[in-house]
Amino acid sequence: MTLEISIKLVPDKIFWKNSVKEVILPTLSGQMGILTNHIPVLTGLDTGLLLVRDASSSNWVTFVVTGGFALVNENKITILVNEAEFGSDVNVQEAEEAYLASKVALESNSDVTRKFELNSQFKKARARFQLVQSSKNIG
Structure with a gap:
């Protein structure tokens, strides 16, 4: 089933x-x-x-x-x-760069409203980064 x-x-x-x-x-x-x-x-x-x-x-x-x-x-x-x-459509280099950039932006920002937006961007970048990292470990 x-x-x-x-x-x-x-x-x-x-x-x-x-x-x-x-x-x-x-x-x-x-x-x-x-x-x-x-x-x-x-x-x-x-x-x-x-x-x-x-x-x-x-x-x-x-x-x-x-x-x-x-x-x-x-x-x-x-x-x-x-x-x-x-x-399979996630580009490895783009995912790594976006993850690092969003992490720095989130950590260095103190505006609460902007931090909320940056957190959403960070979560997406982190998911894409986790995907490419797991693909590297499998391959």
């Missing part, structure tokens, strides 16, 4: 849809694994890595997502996010 996953971008564009074996969501309280016959759940998503194990090949497909929600019900997962990016 498989899970049907649909990743949608706000307002209503389907980014990716497939049958999968397993999903690991970046929720607001940490990672959440989803397998077939999971109890119904609605959870908030944080900016981070969304991992999906393909049903046909058992390979992992990785996405960088920026906030949203996930609904799990009757072996269907609907993910609604503001932004999504295939892990």
